[in-house]
Amino acid sequence: MSIVDRLIPPRGLRVLVSAGASGIGAAIAGAFAEAGAKVHVCDVSEAALSQFHEQYPDSVTTLADVSDADHVTAVFGAQRERFDGLDVLVNNAGIAxxxxxxxxxxxxxxxxxxxxxxxAQYRFAHHAVPMLKASSSANMICLSSVAGRLGYAWRTPYAATKWAIIGLVKSLACELGPDDIRVNALLPGIVEGPRMDGVIRARAEQLELEEPEMRKRYIEKISLKRMVTAEDVALMALFLCSSAARNITGQAISVDGNVEYL
Incomplete structure (x- = not known):
């Protein structure tokens, strides 16, 4: 295998993505599908699941609310039934x-x-770890946020959870390293799309600003002066599951153009 080939994840990985039918989750799930993985996504939106399955007909989709413990248990029942195991968990679900x-x-x-x-990240990890221990290509990727490394006024519940995910990841990397399970966090920055539009709108209302001015202020916070895309995050997820990243674990990796402050 050439050094360039090592940048691509092996084909046939069994991948589970929570909240994987839209946004960043769908970009990650779709990227794995295009790389030859066996993809299972769960989501709270039946319409989004239907749209994802139409685009990736070989995928498995499960309707689930990740805040419901019974729903999460059912997701893993479907994972075992369809794929008899798990190689990659992408712990993606989150709300603003x-x-x-x-x-x-x-x-x-x-x-x-x-x-x-x-x-929900605890619940998915709790169910996933016994399956990952039986895998020879085990990875867990947890989605945090740039708000997991910076303070975020007026968004304290969100920021508190995203900082906590970093602690979860670093602890699990130590705990699961002896089983050759790599655990990393991805920290997306200001990501183009409807969800970010809603965040900007709410922030503008909070600060009594016009929405275009609020958007301009968000861009000014980024060293590269541009938002990132969901595909940027998906590409980093693929890399983390390649053999080129075999010694990367316990890391909080920002994909954000270097957001300087929030």
Missing amino acids: GPTGGIDAVGEQEWQRTIDVNLT
């Missing part, structure tokens, strides 16, 4: 959470953000 001062954030909003962004 509320925008507002800590005194305005209700406990229900806080708890919902933790349930989806953090507790």
Whole structure:
């Protein structure tokens, strides 16, 4: 195998992506499918699952709310039934959470953000690890955020969960290293798309600014002066599952054009 070939993940990997039918999750799942992987995505949106399956008809799709423990258990039942194992878990599911001062954030909003962004990552890892231990190409990739390395005023529930994911990843890398399971976090920055449009809109309202001005301020925070794409994040996920990355674990890898502050 040439050094260039080592940059491509091996074909036939069994890959599970949570919230994998739209956005960054779909970009990652689609990239693995195009690289010859056996892809399973779960998502809370039936319409998004249908659209993903239409684009990738060989994929397996499961309707699931990751904040529901029984739904997560069912996802892994489907994984075992269809693929008899797992090589790559992409712990991707997450929500933006509320925008507002800590005194305005209700406990229900806080708890919902933790349930989806953090507790779901625990649940997927909990079920995945026994299967990953039986794999010869085991990887876990957890999606954090640039808000997992920077403070993020008015978005404390979101930032708290994204920082916690880094702790989860670094701890699991130590715990699972002896089993040759690599665990890394990806930290997307300001990603083009509808979700970011909503974040910018909410932030503009919070600060009483026009939306174009708020968008301009977001771009000014980035050293490269451009947003990243979901495909940029997907390419890094593919690399982490290639043999070229065989000694990369326990890392929090930003894909963000170097966001300087939030």
